[in-house]
Amino acid sequence: EGDVICVFSQYGEVVNINLVRDKKTGKSKGFCFLCYEDQRSTILAVDNFNGIKIKGRTIRVDHVANYRPPKESDDLDDVTKALHAKGCGVKTPPHTSSDSSSEDDDDVPVKRQKGEVCS
Numbered sequence: 305e306g307d308v309i310c311v312f313s314q315y316g317e318v319v320n321i322n323l324v325r326d327k328k329t330g331k332s333k334g335f336c337f338l339c340y341e342d343q344r345s346t347i348l349a350v351d352n353f354n355g356i357k358i359k360g361r362t363i364r365v366d367h368v369a370n371y372r373p374p375k376e377s378d379d380l381d382d383v384t385k386a387l388h389a390k391g392c393g394v395k396t397p398p399h400t401s402s403d404s405s406s407e408d409d410d411d412v413p414v415k416r417q418k419g420e421v422c423s
Contacts, residue, residue, distance in 0.1 A: 315352065
């Protein structure tokens with residue numbers, strides 16, 4: 305987990321990581337879910353990391369449409385429990401008609417905040 309956070313933190317602050325492990329052996333299954341503090345970091349990571357090789361392995365980085373956090377566990381810390389409860393990342397305010405008067409207002413679709421990392 306620390307290595308993944310170290311590599312992916314170059315595009316922003318990682319606020320949550322879920323490294324998926326085999327229940328019996330405890331070994332990594334080779335993928336994880338990572339949450340950045342803001343949407344821009346997520347987009348940068350997907351754009352720059354998808355398809356690159358790290359330690360001889362090509363990784364896939366993408367947005368996740370229907371992410372389900374792991375089942376509740378008693379050993380989760382308070383920060384992780386709060387992230388599971390409210391979702392990950394910063395929420396953007398809804399677009400209002402009063403904002404449309406701005407000249408430089410671009411209608412850019414918002415992508416998902418969680419990224420899937422396969423290594």
